[in-house]
Structures are given as C-alpha cells and as structure tokens.
Amino acid sequence: MPEESPSSIMLRLVQGAWATQALHVAAALGLADELRDRAATSRELAEATGAHADSLHRLLRYLVTLGVLEGDDTGGFRLTPVGELLRTDVPGSQRERAIAYGTWNYQAFGGLSHTIRTGQTAFDHVFGMPAYDYLARHPDEARSFDRQMQREEAFFAKVPEVYDFSGANTIVDVAGGNGGLLGTILAATPAARGILFDTEHVIAAARDGLRERGLLDRCELAGGNFLESVPSGGDVYVLSRILHNWDDVRCQTLLTNCYKAMEAGAALLILEYLIPDAGVDERVRAYALALDVNMMALSGGRERTWEDFRSLLATAGFELLPRRHPLPSNMTLLMARRQ
Numbered sequence: 001m002p003e004e005s006p007s008s009i010m011l012r013l014v015q016g017a018w019a020t021q022a023l024h025v026a027a028a029l030g031l032a033d034e035l036r037d038r039a040a041t042s043r044e045l046a047e048a049t050g051a052h053a054d055s056l057h058r059l060l061r062y063l064v065t066l067g068v069l070e071g072d073d074t075g076g077f078r079l080t081p082v083g084e085l086l087r088t089d090v091p092g093s094q095r096e097r098a099i100a101y102g103t104w105n106y107q108a109f110g111g112l113s114h115t116i117r118t119g120q121t122a123f124d125h126v127f128g129m130p131a132y133d134y135l136a137r138h139p140d141e142a143r144s145f146d147r148q149m150q151r152e153e154a155f156f157a158k159v160p161e162v163y164d165f166s167g168a169n170t171i172v173d174v175a176g177g178n179g180g181l182l183g184t185i186l187a188a189t190p191a192a193r194g195i196l197f198d199t200e201h202v203i204a205a206a207r208d209g210l211r212e213r214g215l216l217d218r219c220e221l222a223g224g225n226f227l228e229s230v231p232s233g234g235d236v237y238v239l240s241r242i243l244h245n246w247d248d249v250r251c252q253t254l255l256t257n258c259y260k261a262m263e264a265g266a267a268l269l270i271l272e273y274l275i276p277d278a279g280v281d282e283r284v285r286a287y288a289l290a291l292d293v294n295m296m297a298l299s300g301g302r303e304r305t306w307e308d309f310r311s312l313l314a315t316a317g318f319e320l321l322p323r324r325h326p327l328p329s330n331m332t333l334l335m336a337r338r339q
C-alpha cells in the first residue's frame with residue numbers, strides 16, 4: 001500500500017470530531033446491539049431504533065469507512081470485530097466511552113483553547129462547575145460513566161497477584177469508589193480487614209456490593225473528603241485512579257493527609273497509567289499523552305511519568321520504590337513507603 005501523504009494524514013486528523021460523533025450516535029442508538037448475530041439493512045435498523053432511514057443509511061456507510069461496520073444495503077450491514085466493542089454485552093465494551101466522548105467530554109473539549117491560553121480547566125469553563133459536580137446532577141450520565149469505570153476494572157484481579165497483602169492487618173482504599181478493588185483484595189487476603197473511604201453518597205452505594213460478596217463484616221465504610229483528612233490505622237493505603245484527576249497542589253494535599261494518617265513504614269500503593277519514557281513503549285506513551293490532555297480539559301488533572309510521581313510523593317514525605325508492576329489495561333502499580 002502506498003504511504004499516506006501528509007495532506008491525507010492531516011485531513012484524517014482534523015476530521016477526528018466527525019468520527020467521535022458518528023461513534024457516539026451509533027452507541028446511543030444501540031446499533032451494535034441491534035446487529036448482534038445478524039446483518040440488517042438501514043431501513044430495518046431505522047425501524048428498530050426510530051431513526052430517519054436515509055440519514056441513518058449515510059451514517060452506516062461512513063461507519064463502514066471507519067472499519068466499525070462492513071457490508072451494505074444489499075446484503076445488510078454487519079459488525080466488524082471493532083464494531084463488536086460498541087455492544088453492551090461484550091467484555092471490553094467501549095459503548096459507554098463512546099457516549100461520554102460524544103457528549104459531556106466532547107463539549108468540555110470545546111473549551112480546550114481556553115485551557116491552553118489560561119491554564120484553567122475547560123470543563124469548568126464550559127459547564128460552570130467541576131466534572132464531579134456535573135455528574136452528581138446528571139444521574140444518567142453518571143451511571144453511564146460508572147459502567148465504563150467498571151468495565152475497566154479487569155486489572156483489579158491482578159492486584160493481589162503482584163502485591164503480597166498477606167502481612168497486612170488493615171487496608172485503606174482511599175476514594176475506593178464502589179469497593180470493587182478493596183473487595184478483590186479482601187477476598188484474596190482472608191486475615192485482613194478493610195476501610196473503604198469515599199464521599200458519603202458513593203460509600204452508601206458501595207455497601208450492597210460488599211454485602212453480596214460476604215465482605216461487609218470485614219470492611220468499615222467511611223465517608224469524607226480526602227482533601228480534609230483520611231482514615232488512620234491502616235498499614236497499607238491504596239490510591240487507584242485518583243491522582244491523575246488532580247493537579248500537583250491538590251495531590252500534595254491528599255498525599256499529606258495520607259501521610260498524617262499513616263504510621264512510619266506503612267505502604268502506599270498507587271494504581272495509575274504511567275507515561276512511559278520516550279522510546280520505551282510508543283503505543284502506550286501515545287495513549288497516556290492523549291489521556292493527559294483529556295485530564296487537563298476535564299478536571300485539571302494530569303498523567304505522570306515515574307519521575308513525576310517520585311518528586312510529587314517526595315513533597316509529602318513518601319519514598320517511591322523503583323519497581324513498577326504492569327497490570328492489564330495499561331495500568332501500573334507503584335509502591336511508596338511513608339518515611
């Protein structure tokens with residue numbers, strides 16, 4: 001195949017928003033679920049989804065060019081392996097991601113220029129409030145976001161395999177969300193107890209899941225604000241997918257609160273995307289650098305390199321240990337010790 005010209009590459013890049021919106025519409029209409037195990041014409045799909053037949057036909061043709069569908073109206077449109085990921089019922093589904101990236105995440109990106117000029121968060125500029133406040137007021141979008149977070153939890157199962165919790169008495173999951181990770185760690189560590197810490201309404205929602213897993217008697221639920229304080233008494237503290245939501249100043253406040261709650265020698269586990277050094281893993285690096293811009297636009301947070309984490313942790317009195325444990329979904333487990 002001839003090499004793609006710079007002009008063609010640029011054209012494809014500037015059309016990125018078209019693809020994002022086409023995927024969002026496909027996801028929101030539930031086209032992939034309609035096409036589960038069958039081919040269908042644009043007319044059949046329009047009837048099933050309530051869409052306008054001619055407009056849908058043109059969208060379907062575009063989705064074929066994107067590699068999401070194959071076929072045409074003669075034999076019917078079918079999902080490709082890429083398109084299968086817009087189904088709701090497949091492992092690794094990205095349907096909720098397509099919806100978020102085409103709605104509130106998309107609108108927030110409309111303010112990227114404001115962020116680049118001022119350093120302020122695009123989301124707050126566009127919506128007049130931070131993303132977590134917005135989601136608290138929009139329960140449907142919040143549930144869709146939670147479903148996406150849950151789909152990305154495959155890496156939880158590996159955490160007790162790469163870190164030995166057997167010596168731990170009390171594990172504190174700081175901003176532990178629905179308790180999925182703490183539950184996985186406690187299930188693998190029968191002698192340990194846990195403290196799940198998050199905001200009040202998130203803690204209330206986590207209770208049922210922990211009860212269903214038979215773990216509630218070993219797990220205390222604590223509601224609060226980690227920018228004010230963090231529960232004391234643990235010997236292992238966990239921060240999973242938290243630090244990248246915040247700028248360095250607020251991370252320092254959170255880490256200092258962890259430091260105050262911890263005894264000397266206690267362990268702090270950090271689960272995040274890590275920006276690989278240049279030349280190490282260019283695919284993961286490209287993904288992490290794209291996510292970094294997304295965090296900048298959405299929350300004022302950032303993705304970090306190992307060295308970024310080392311110096312951030314040092315400002316709060318933690319020593320980052322050199323070893324990195326790769327996990328599924330491009331996640332990494334880092335270990336720090338309270339000095």
Ligand SMILES: C[S@@+](CC[C@H](N)C(=O)[O-])C[C@H]1O[C@@H](n2cnc3c(N)ncnc32)[C@H](O)[C@@H]1O
Nearest residue numbers: 175176177198199202224225226227240241242
């Ligand atoms: C991206 S989720 C990560 C949840 C979980 N650690 C995981 O990996 O699935 C971020 C969590 O931070 C919590 N959070 C945000 N701000 C907080 C605050 N000020 N105090 C405590 N928890 C907070 C949210 O409620 C949410 O559960």
